[in-house]
Each structure stands twice: as C-alpha cells, then as structure tokens.
Amino acid sequence: MKIEVIGKNGFIPTEAIRKYAEKKLDKVVSMFGDDTVEKIRVVTKVYSDHHKVEVTVIAKGKTIRAEVTEVDMYAAIDKSIDKLVSQIRRYKDKLNSHFEKEGIKNAFSSEFDAESLEKEMFATTLVKNKKIELIPLTADEAIVEMELAGHDFYVFLDKATNKTNVVYRRIDGDYAIIETE
Structure with a gap:
C-alpha cells in the first residue's frame, strides 16, 4: 500500500x-x-x-x-x-x-455525498479530461459504484446488452439510466 x-x-x-x-x-x-x-x-x-x-x-x-x-x-x-x-x-x-x-x-467503500447535491456550478470552459475503463455491471451494481465514487452519474458497460450506459441520480433522489443504441 x-x-x-x-x-x-x-x-x-x-x-x-x-x-x-x-x-x-x-x-x-x-x-x-x-x-x-x-x-x-x-x-x-x-x-x-x-x-x-x-x-x-x-x-x-x-x-x-x-x-x-x-x-x-x-x-x-x-x-x-x-x-x-x-x-x-x-x-x-x-x-x-x-x-x-x-x-x-x-x-x-463510500456512499454518495449528499452535500454535493447542494453545490451549484456553472461551467464555461472544459477544465478536466478524465479517462475511465468501462466495466461490465448490472444497473444495481452501477448505482453502487456511482455512490462509492461520490458522483451524481456513472458510465458503465451493461452486462446484459454489452452497451455503454449512464446511470444518474435525479433531483428527486431517484435513479435513472440513459441507454445507448
């Protein structure tokens, strides 16, 4: 370590x-x-x-x-x-x-940080470029990973369809998935 x-x-x-x-x-x-x-x-x-x-x-x-x-x-x-x-x-x-x-x-691991929902940011320029490895996950596993990372969205490879998807937390606290075709 x-x-x-x-x-x-x-x-x-x-x-x-x-x-x-x-x-x-x-x-x-x-x-x-x-x-x-x-x-x-x-x-x-x-x-x-x-x-x-x-x-x-x-x-x-x-x-x-x-x-x-x-x-x-x-x-x-x-x-x-x-x-x-x-x-x-x-x-x-x-x-x-x-x-x-x-x-x-x-x-x-860590759970989603609720304080980050309260922060409002208005971006005008790209300040960071991040590369990630797509991991095959179920939707439930992706939600857990999103909460672990402390982000309000998570990009993953769906185990069933083998397509790139995005899971995110809605303003009302529920989760939603954007599926690609």
Whole structure:
C-alpha cells in the first residue's frame, strides 16, 4: 500500500503533516484490511482564508473520496478522515442489508455525498479530461459504484446488452439510466 501526501497551490506539506495524515489514515485502512487498500492520495491545498484536504482511497477497484475545507490543516485532515469512515460505515451497512451476493458484501467503500447535491456550478470552459475503463455491471451494481465514487452519474458497460450506459441520480433522489443504441 502506498500513501502519498502532496501539496498544491504552492504548498509543500511538512513532515509533521505527512505523519499526522498517515497516522489518521490507519483507521481507514483498518476498516478495509491492509491487503485491500492499494493506494491512498492526500492532496493538501492552502488558500488565503482556508485549507483544503482531498483524500482518495483506491481499494481493489473501488474508489472512495472525501474533500473538506477548514481553517486549520489538521482539522481538515481530521474531518476528511471522519467523512471517509462515515461513508465506509454507511456503505457497509447498505451492502449488508440490501445485497446478498458475497462478492459485493466484501467490498467496502463510500456512499454518495449528499452535500454535493447542494453545490451549484456553472461551467464555461472544459477544465478536466478524465479517462475511465468501462466495466461490465448490472444497473444495481452501477448505482453502487456511482455512490462509492461520490458522483451524481456513472458510465458503465451493461452486462446484459454489452452497451455503454449512464446511470444518474435525479433531483428527486431517484435513479435513472440513459441507454445507448
């Protein structure tokens, strides 16, 4: 397992911040197991009035992400770890109560972050280009993956039709699928 603590916006994390983040991440790793977590990336950013911490955990094909803004860097690390732990617990409970497949039950990850629904963004330019690997999934599995990633949509390859589909969360909280022909 690799833990990477980096800084952005001209900020270089001190050794104390690195050790603090690694110590706090032990809690997240213990929830998964040492052999499950492949990589953890902690991005620290400093702005004039706040600090931002983004934590991404990659564990056997599952990705969990938490992003927190706080006045203090250490408080931002603490809250991001708390957010990840909460997401893992909620998701694990959901898997145990909703899915009976043993393979799905063994994958722990984050649940969709409701706070992201409240954020309104109006984009005018393309700022990021992301490449993904299409994985054959059922619609239910795609919804779970979407919630794990913390996004409001997820692109996947339908197992039954072998076509590219998009599942998304509607404003009313329900899910919908866009099927391609």
